[in-house]
Amino acid sequence: MILPVFAYGHPVLRKVAEAIGPQYPELKQLIADMWETMYKSSGVGLAAPQIGRPIRLFVIDTEQIVEGFDEEDKREYPNEKPIKSVFINAQIEALDGELWAYNEGCLSIPKIREDIRRHQSVTLSYLDEQFQPQIQTFSGITARVILHEYDHIEGKLFIDHISPLKRRLIKKKLDDISAGKVRTEYRMSFSK
16 A cells, blocks of 8 residues: 655654564555555655654665666766665664765655765664564665665654755745645645
8 A cells, every 4th residue: 555655844754763573563564565655656765754653664675776877876886786675673883984975855855855975884783574683784875775764763854964054945845845835746644
């Protein structure tokens, strides 16, 4: 089932999400719904708070990014492999590498994109879909997508990484999103 994406301004997007266990109600269906919602919205990642669930769960699939690389991207990220994965109760163990800028957007903040600086790699401990413990290091575009989704389970948004001046410049657009004055190709839920 395709779920509405909660828009900027909704309080659930600012909550630090709670850890879950395998007994979480209808988890398998929730994950399936998150995949369906993400794909319908043309996203590459989706965190549970974005669909109104303040739990530590997110999904990512970077295939459309990696498959869409031009020659320059292929030279810049030669070892980038697409990843499709479920992350439950993720915790950052380490951030490494230089900070680098990349133009990011967010399904909860449609029609706004900004260059965001993030670390080149992240080591993450998490549970997979079968609740098996994992610890992995991710780099490049994959690390960026993971860090973006991880922010969501920490109650943060990508716009929290921009300067106060840039925030003031996009304030009207953010207010419009919060008030439901934005059109998207996917269903959204607004707080007002």
